[in-house]
Amino acid sequence: MTRAGRRFRRVAVGALALWSLLPLIPLGIWSVAHGWRFPDILPANLTGSSWVFALSDASGVLGSFAVTAAIAGATTVAALIIGLPAARALGMHEFRGKLLVQTLILIPVIVPGIAFALGLHGVFLTLGLTNSVLGVVLVHLVPALPYMILILAGVFAAHDTDFEDQARSLGASRAQTFWHVTLPAIMPGVVVACLFTFLISWSQFLLTLMIGGGRVVTMPMLLFGFATSGRNDLTGAIALIYILPGLVILLATSRFLSGRPAALAAPGHA
């Protein structure tokens, strides 16, 4: 890369970081402000009381955090179990109607959530799934599955099945081949797909509200409650707690996010 190219990259990365971090600054300030009114640039007095409250049992933040994480985790696991075979079929095989199937899989991304949630609410009501964590997990699968399947399909499309033939002929059973050969090869892609799925579930508001009926209180719902009640200090603290898992996951898995999915999915071609 040329020097100008390197400089451009540094500037671009810096701009992108600013763009994503700037909105967090007022949130951070709010969370420790004791009154912060126009035209003060910074609040006159600082306090940790909103953090103390947010982390106390009374606020319900920690409980809600656990529920949200459980729902997002369950959604991710379910999406992986459903999505892996589907993605394998889409990525590795040609069959009649493949385009139709791909389009159908994308529909939940295109159709507004409120449209299908209204319909699903009726169905879930008769099945007794409303107001339950299970119902919320199921409805989160609707927007999450397309991402899981399409990311993994790309991973499988770049996967060289000769490695599996090689393993079978060396004496590995189907299950052993998947565990010892396929899985290590597709792992980076699986991690990325799971990360996306987790965060999609983590950020659902409308679907949780409609199916959970206010009984299943996830972080976005809690946050919305405080934001609309005008408690900017609490909203700031809870919002920062809310974005924490996304940052942690992103940092922990950043080595998989190199922007070279094909190279990661089909290693071994020296």
Added chain:
Amino acid sequence: MTDLTLTNLTKQYPGAAQPALHDLTLAAKSGSMIALLGPSGCGKTTAMKLIAGLIEPTSGEVLFDGRSVLHDPPETRGAVMVFQNPLLFPHLDVAANVGFGLRMRGVARAEIDARVADMLAMVQLSSLGSRRPAALSGGQQQRVALARALIVRPRLLLLDEPLSNLDAHLRIEMRDLIKSLQRETGVTTLFVTHDQAEAAIIADEIALILDGRLAQFGPAQSLFQRPSSLAVARFFGLRNVVSGDLSGGRFTSPLGALRCGTATGDGPSVMALRPDAIVIGAGHENTLSATLSSRVYMGTRTQLWLQVGAVQLEAFVPPDQASHLEIGASLQIHVPSAAIWLLPPGEGHIHD
């Protein structure tokens, strides 16, 4: 030590006009090395995958020691493939790659370690056990792939163009290694290649496959010198093909009447004449007058194009015999009757 028998093995992929492999019948004796020779896309790899159990035949049988293995999954068949691409598992180091098959069989750790060490020594890679595959050269990777296949003591070793990704000098080294390991272990081996010289050097017998069908099976010499059809002769680069008529041991063609050593049935025939069978100078039989139209020095031999009447013949002669010949010069050549090989007309097989 396993006898391999293929009976009418056919593979038709859905939607394909032609079967990828058509009616292949072949017997490989235990401990032998058979080359499956043919141009790319002729069905050689399909045959390998059918034997390994990676794909299922449309019809036909695969027998190991006389027993059908079609219902055995690949992992229990004991026919191990080595591909053109070494396909080393990138997340495992060299030793773990070599030990893979034993680990899948649940062999004890200590035994795996000992056998991996032996195997790495056999392929001269003892010091590289802890390397990652990506840190090896192409030749080293292919040797690891070979070690990984041999360590499970396969009943059959299936080598699918294992040399074609290697540089010229590595090819020879690897070819000799394969040959010596095969002799040492006595494993029945099928060796796929599109290189006729490679097939002739490495294999006891060659199965030539053209368009998904077995064109000829036998020792290399018989394919080179006694091709069973024009297609086989052409595959081996034979360009001297002259149509004529055989009658009473004499072949009459635009070249005149030639005496033949191996006369079969009388009637219309095609003569296949190897370029190295043509001798410069008059002989006691089959002497022809020719005009030299081209001469190309090729190092160990010289290629001549000779005009005999209306027929162009290609000849390979020792360079010292051709150095004095001028383009356009008239000369006499002769063809020993034993070198004349006659085929039925058309593309049909001699035994059809």
